[in-house]
Amino acid sequence: MAKVSLVDVEKRFGSHVVIPRLNLEIADGSFVVLVGPSGCGKTTTLNMIAGLETISAGQLFIGDRDVTDLPPKARDIAMVFQSYALFPHMTVFDNIAFGMKIRRLAKGEIAAQVRSVADRLRIESLLDRLPKALSGGQRQRVALARALVRRPGVFLMDEPLSNLDAKLRIEARSFLAKMHQEIGVTTVYVTHDQSEAMTMGDTIVVMKDGVIQQSASPLVVYNKPANAFVGGFIGSPAMNFLELGVDGARLVDRSAGFDMAVPDRLRKTLAGYGKLKVTLGVRPEALRPVPRGADATGAPLLSIEVVQHLGHETLLDASSGTHRIVARVSAADDSRVGETRPFFLDQDHLHLFDAETGANLSP
Amino acid sequence: MSSVAAPAVQSSRTLIRLRYAAPKILATLIALLLAAVWIGPLALMVVTSIKPNSEFLNGPFALPIAPNLDAYWKVWEGLNFGVLLENSLVYAAIGSALAVGLAVVPAFALSRFDPPGKRYIFALLLTGLMLPQQTVLIPLYDILRWLHLFDTRIGLILIHGVYGMPSQILILRGFMTTIPRDIEKAAQIEGATDFQIFTKVILPLAVPGIVVGYTLNFIAIWKEFVFALVFLNNEAIFPVTVGMLKLNSDRYISAFNLPSAGLVISQIPIAILFIFAYRWISSGNFVGSVKG
Numbered sequence: 127m128a129k130v131s132l133v134d135v136e137k138r139f140g141s142h143v144v145i146p147r148l149n150l151e152i153a154d155g156s157f158v159v160l161v162g163p164s165g166c167g168k169t170t171t172l173n174m175i176a177g178l179e180t181i182s183a184g185q186l187f188i189g190d191r192d193v194t195d196l197p198p199k200a201r202d203i204a205m206v207f208q209s210y211a212l213f214p215h216m217t218v219f220d221n222i223a224f225g226m227k228i229r230r231l232a233k234g235e236i237a238a239q240v241r242s243v244a245d246r247l248r249i250e251s252l253l254d255r256l257p258k259a260l261s262g263g264q265r266q267r268v269a270l271a272r273a274l275v276r277r278p279g280v281f282l283m284d285e286p287l288s289n290l291d292a293k294l295r296i297e298a299r300s301f302l303a304k305m306h307q308e309i310g311v312t313t314v315y316v317t318h319d320q321s322e323a324m325t326m327g328d329t330i331v332v333m334k335d336g337v338i339q340q341s342a343s344p345l346v347v348y349n350k351p352a353n354a355f356v357g358g359f360i361g362s363p364a365m366n367f368l369e370l371g372v373d374g375a376r377l378v379d380r381s382a383g384f385d386m387a388v389p390d391r392l393r394k395t396l397a398g399y400g401k402l403k404v405t406l407g408v409r410p411e412a413l414r415p416v417p418r419g420a421d422a423t424g425a426p427l428l429s430i431e432v433v434q435h436l437g438h439e440t441l442l443d444a445s446s447g448t449h450r451i452v453a454r455v456s457a458a459d460d461s462r463v464g465e466t467r468p469f470f471l472d473q474d475h476l477h478l479f480d481a482e483t484g485a486n487l488s489p
Numbered sequence: 490m491s492s493v494a495a496p497a498v499q500s501s502r503t504l505i506r507l508r509y510a511a512p513k514i515l516a517t518l519i520a521l522l523l524a525a526v527w528i529g530p531l532a533l534m535v536v537t538s539i540k541p542n543s544e545f546l547n548g549p550f551a552l553p554i555a556p557n558l559d560a561y562w563k564v565w566e567g568l569n570f571g572v573l574l575e576n577s578l579v580y581a582a583i584g585s586a587l588a589v590g591l592a593v594v595p596a597f598a599l600s601r602f603d604p605p606g607k608r609y610i611f612a613l614l615l616t617g618l619m620l621p622q623q624t625v626l627i628p629l630y631d632i633l634r635w636l637h638l639f640d641t642r643i644g645l646i647l648i649h650g651v652y653g654m655p656s657q658i659l660i661l662r663g664f665m666t667t668i669p670r671d672i673e674k675a676a677q678i679e680g681a682t683d684f685q686i687f688t689k690v691i692l693p694l695a696v697p698g699i700v701v702g703y704t705l706n707f708i709a710i711w712k713e714f715v716f717a718l719v720f721l722n723n724e725a726i727f728p729v730t731v732g733m734l735k736l737n738s739d740r741y742i743s744a745f746n747l748p749s750a751g752l753v754i755s756q757i758p759i760a761i762l763f764i765f766a767y768r769w770i771s772s773g774n775f776v777g778s779v780k781g
Contacts, residue, residue, distance in 0.1 A: 178674050199680035211671035215693045224689075225679035272679070 128189035128202065128279035128312055129154040130175060135184035137170055137336070144170055145336035147184070152329075157306050157313045159327035161320060162359070167336035168316045169284055175314060176282050177201050188280055201280075204273035208285040210265045212257040212272075218244075219253040222272045243275045263294045270302075274309075281313040287322065299325055320360050324348065332356045349475075354484035357407045357477060363441060363452045366408045369481060372396060377406055382447020384426055389473035395487045396478065404487070407477035410441070413453035414470045415461055422468035428453070429466045444469075538749035545745045560750035564736075567747075570754060572725065573732035577711055578758065580645055580728055585706035587650025589699055592657035597691060599658065600665035601673075617655035622715045633720055640722045648716055653706045660705070664698025665691065704766040708759055729755045 130152040137145040145167045152158045160168040173179040175186065177198035186194045193201045212221050219240055220227075226236045244250040247267045257265055266286060273281060286302075287295045303326055306313055317323055323330050324344045331341045332355075340352035351357035357365040370377040370384065375393050378385045388396050396404070416422040428451060432443035435457070442453040442461055453469065461467060478487040537545055538560050540553040564570055599610065629648055630639070638644030668691060676686045692699075714730040721727060733755070736748045 176674075176678060178677065198678045203678065205675070205678045207671045207675060209669060209671045211669065211675035213672060213676070213690060224676070224681075228680045228685060272675075276679075 129187075130280055130312060130314065131185075131187040132171070132175070133185045133187070135171075135174060135186060136182045137167070137174060137179065138182040143336070145174075148336070148338060150331065150338065150341065152312060152314060155310045155312055156328045157303075157315065157326060158329045158331060159315045159317060159323040160331045160333060161317055161323035162333035162339075164318060165335075166333040168318075168333050170336075171333070172282055172284055172314060172316045175201075175280070176203055176205050202278055203280045203282055204276045204278035205282040205284065206266075206269045206273050206286045208288055210257075210269040210286075210289070212265060212268055214257050216256075217253065218249065218255055218257070218260070218268050221257070221268055222253075222275055224272065225276055239275055240271075243271045247271045247274070262290050263298065266290060266298060270305075274305075278311065281311045283313065283315045285317050286315075288317070288319070295322075302326065321362060324360065330360070332359060334359075350488070351407075351477065351486055353486055354405055354407060354479040357479070357486070361409060363410050363454065365477070366410065366413075366449075366451045367479075368406045368408070368446075368449045368451070369403055370406055372399065372402055372404050377404065379447060379449070382449060384446055384449070386424065386426060386471065388478075389476060391473075392476065392478055392488060395489060399478075399480075399487060401481060403481040405479040405481050405484070407479055407486075408451070408471060409475050410452045410454035412472040412475035413451065413455075414472065415442075415453070415455060415459060416468040416470055418460075425468035425470055427466050428469050430461050430463055433461060433463055534749045534752055537745055538753050540746055542744050542746050549745075558750075560744075560746035561754065564747050564751045564754065568732055568735055568751065570729075570732075570751065573727060573729045574754070574758070576642070576726055576732075577728040577730070577755070579642060580649060580713075580717070581707045581710040584646045584649030584710045585653065585703050587646065588653030588657045588706050589661070589703050591650060591654045592661050592702070593692070593695070593699070594687075596658045596661035597665055597687060597695075600662045600668075601670075614655045614658055618659070622652075626715070626719055629716075630719065639720060640726075642726050645717060645720055645726075648720065649710045649713070652716075653709065657702045657706060660702040661695065661698050664701070665695055668694050700766050704762055707762060711755075711759055 130150075132148055132150040135145065135148045135150075136143065148167075148171065150171075160171060162168050170179055174181050175188075177193070177196060177200075181194050184194075185192055188201055188203070198205075213224065216224065222240045222243065223236045226239065231239075240253070241250065244253055247270060249264060249267050249271060252260060252264060252268070257268065260268065266289075269286070283302075287298050290298055299322065315326060324347075327344060329341060330344050330347045332339045332347060332352075334355055340347055340356045342350075347356060347360050351360065351365075354365075354367060358367065368379070368384070370379050372378075375388050375396060376385060377388060413428075416425050426446055428442075428444035428446050430442050430444045434441040434443070437457065439457050440455050440459050440461075442455055442459075444451045444453060455461070476488075479485065480487055533550070536553060537549070539556040539558065541555065541557070541559070544551070544554060598604070599607070604610070633639040633644045633648070636644070638647065672690060672694070673686055676690045681689065711728075712730060713728075717728050717731045718734075721731065724732070729751075733748065733751050736744075736751060
């Protein structure tokens, strides 16, 4: 087991800077998820940790060793690829044993280790098969076994679940999380799927354009996003953003008939903000329809356009002027398409973002 | 719907079906025609080879009245066909192995790396492919003389190997680019050296490509004529193509069944090789390596 430190790491392809000065500390034994949209640099970062991409500038430490210029095999890592990357001409046994054979371990020891890891991953009956005779889930386990058998200091995973169907993916998610709890190896996991990030990591590192936007625990990232990008990327359905005018301690959009007082906790922030426009971030679950007949003074009115029943909850696609808003409400909600209803905004779950920089202004 | 309308509906359905089927029918007819163009001469060759010559002169396209294998025995004995076949086999088998052997490493390098001037390397390779044989006859003749390899099996094998290399590089490179990079990276992570990655992962996976390239090169050498004619004088080391020239002499000039029999015999090894290679080509070696 080992911690991983990236110090001022930079990656350039020719003159094109893909990752400008990245600093990240991954604690020993933690499960860190790098998440972000395609092209955000998460896989490049993982490949640099693996040694599959060179580091243009800066240093990489695994444990206390500077591994910046070491080849992958000298870094004490193992990796699971999105494509599994099994050797198609070798049996499951030979796939798992490949690294040990390269290191010229004794045959008996190789067999014992392969069987032990195969037993743990419940693939012992598949050892004589070729990868083409395996299902997607089984291939994924073989890839995992090949990585596990090395007993690495750091486990790297590049979207290992994205080729599985939805049901298997959820199974594999909890399987991986459990496995991490058991063996406790430092794990760096790359995904573009924010729900995977939320459910699996102790720490989520949200990236965009090669820059870390926020690095924190899943709940902190969710409840206190560092900026509008993180707020919009983490959470499904995504956070609603409304660009509003600032009028003293009120947020207004006259054309949409929107006018609300800023919650007390944000009043001071807004007073010191000094710009005319601000972006209000509202999580879908922070919107609640005002019960019919109850006092709705000051509650913004939303026109409901689509009602999506998901069984355990309902999503309402609504609008207010030009603003499009999604609300997550209880399955028992009786809102109908075409009606206009007042909604309460949960004051504790409102975020204010700088309309220009996107930075979260909320304390 | 009234019963009167039913036949109308039926006929319009037939029309629609016909409209969809028409292109398929046309394509099948064209394919059959093309097949006939290819198979016709082959069939004629086989039929001619088992007809006495007199029968052929009476009706070149007629089926044989008294079929026999006399022409085969005559060709086999008269031309010492066994030796010709052996020579051809040596040239094609070793020459192709040499061509493929010379091509694997550069093909791998070109499929993976971006060396400066890659475009020019390709242009050079293509030039090598497009050079007509005649343009290199004299330089090659000089080189063989200089190496004291003129009129030797080794000399011809070397020329076939080198001449076949550019096309092998292109074929193998194309094939190797389809081998997923992740497989290589996985081997790298597992601690394999570049050489181990090449020998333990890439080469085994490139076998179908190597078989395809080898087969094509084998066929090319098997039917090659000009190099063998120019660079060999000794009858004992002639390949089939040059050896069969004898059938063109006065003695056999009007005996059509003999060259036909010779041609049939000379095609058999190619047919066997193709059957063997086809199994490899369609082996689907990559299934299961990547993706679900």
